Amino acid sequence: MDLLLILTYTAICITIFKVFRIPLNKWSVPTAILGGVVLVGTLILLMNYNHPFTAIGGQVYTTTPVMPTVRGKVISVDVKPNQEVEAGTPLFHIDPTPFIAKVTQAKAALAEASQDVLELEATYKAAQSNTVQATADRDRTKREYERYNQGFKKGAFTEQQVDTRHQSYLAAEAALEASRASEQQAKLAYTAEIDGENTGVASLKAALDQAQFNLDETVVRAPTKGFVTHVALRPGMMAVPLPLAPVMTFVHTEEHHYIAAFRQNSLQRLKAGYEAEFVFRAVPGKVFEGKVIEVLPAIAEGQIQATGKLYGTEALQTTGRVMVKLKITDDMSDYHIPLGTNAEVAVFSDHFEHVSIMRKVLIRMESWKNFLYLDH
Known part of the structure; x- marks a missing residue:
């Protein structure tokens, strides 16, 4: 220019x-x-x-590493690479046999526990009956002891007979206390609850829920609308729930933005809403219209993290660029531009607008220059 x-x-x-x-x-x-x-x-x-310009820019997009939450052998891969799928579409299946067995086992244990609850109820009711019977025996022996004691005072019974009735009364009293303790123990076992449910049943229901969850997780599904690329997973491989070893990379289909790195000199002329123009090396001779979405509020080169050492002068000697988030407003459907494509970006502020014609001419010259290159 x-x-x-x-x-x-x-x-x-x-x-x-x-x-x-x-x-x-x-x-x-x-x-x-x-x-x-x-x-x-x-x-x-x-x-x-x-009207700042930068050659350091490109499209950014979010990916999700796909990994199972359960360990098992892959029996089928249902997704095809680079084909868009809806959220919830199966990506691959893990052999569910051991997980089905766990669910069956948990259901059996839950049914057995439910039967145990009925047995605990019967035991509690039987203990209540025993307590009633022990109370009646205690009252009967008490009345008999009192009758013999009064008769002894009148000379009708001997001291030995009174002592025998007294010992029977004490034995009945002890039996009643034991029966009450057994009743209380049976009551605690029967009425022990968590959120209104028997503790044993609640525990086994939780185990069944976990087993069912693991079974459901043998089908790994798409988290959102998007596609999987570079599918290297094959049936027979082991899928392991390790964050460091994802088996697929899922690319989300969403509104994609561009990030451009501008010099700090032009920071005061970079604001949301300003018009922008994009030039792609992949589309020589074409300029696309766009606008600034936001100026990111932090520069990566200035970040620090808690460590065991002090930061010196060299930590401040880096000169980072300002990251600006932009989007293209033109229709891009006629052009094949893969995600992550690099771009050169110019932003037009509302200051000295008449000078912007120079930048527009220059960026168009940059676009035509993209026709000129040599393969080494």
Whole structure:
């Protein structure tokens, strides 16, 4: 662009010198050169600051590493690479045989526990009956002891007979206490609850839920709408729930944005809503319209983390760029642009708008330059 401006200014100067017959001397030529330096330099500086450009940009997208939550042998891979699927579509199946067995075992244990609850109820009711019977025996022996004791005072019974009845009464009292303890123990076993449910049953229901969850997880499904690329998983392989060993990478189908890194010099001319233009090396000769979504509020080079060492001067000597999030507003359906494609971006602020024509000319020149390359 600077060369274009210099050549244009030179042509204008030559025309002026010829039309107005200005003599070439030590005053006119240096004046024209100095004027050109000031004029061209001012225009370029105004353009660079108010309408920034960067060649460091590209599309970013989010992926999710796919890994199972249960361990098992893969029996089928249902997804095809690079074909879009809906959320919940099966991606691959793990052999469910051991997990079906776990569910069956948990159901059997739950049924047995439910039967045990009925037995605990019967035991509790039997203990209640025993307590009633022991209470009646205690009351009967007590009345008999009191009758013999009164008869002894009148001389009707001997001391031995009274003592025998007293011992029977004490034995009945002890039996009643034992029966009450057994009843309380049976009651605790029968009425022990968590959230209104018997503890044993609740525990086995939780085990059944876990077993059913593991069985359901043998079918690994798409988390959202998207596609899987580079499918290397095959039946017979072992799928292991390790975060460091995903078996697939899922690419989400969503609104994709572009990130461009601008010099910090132009930070005050980067704001949400400003118009932008994009140039792709993949689409030579074409410029796409867009706009700024936001300026990211942090520069990565300035981050620090808690460690066992102090940060020195070198931590501040890095010069990071400002990350700007943008999107293209033009229709891109006619162009094949894979995710992650690089782009060159220019942003047009609302300052010195008349100078923006220079940036627009320049970015179009950059676009046409993409036709020119050599393979080494």
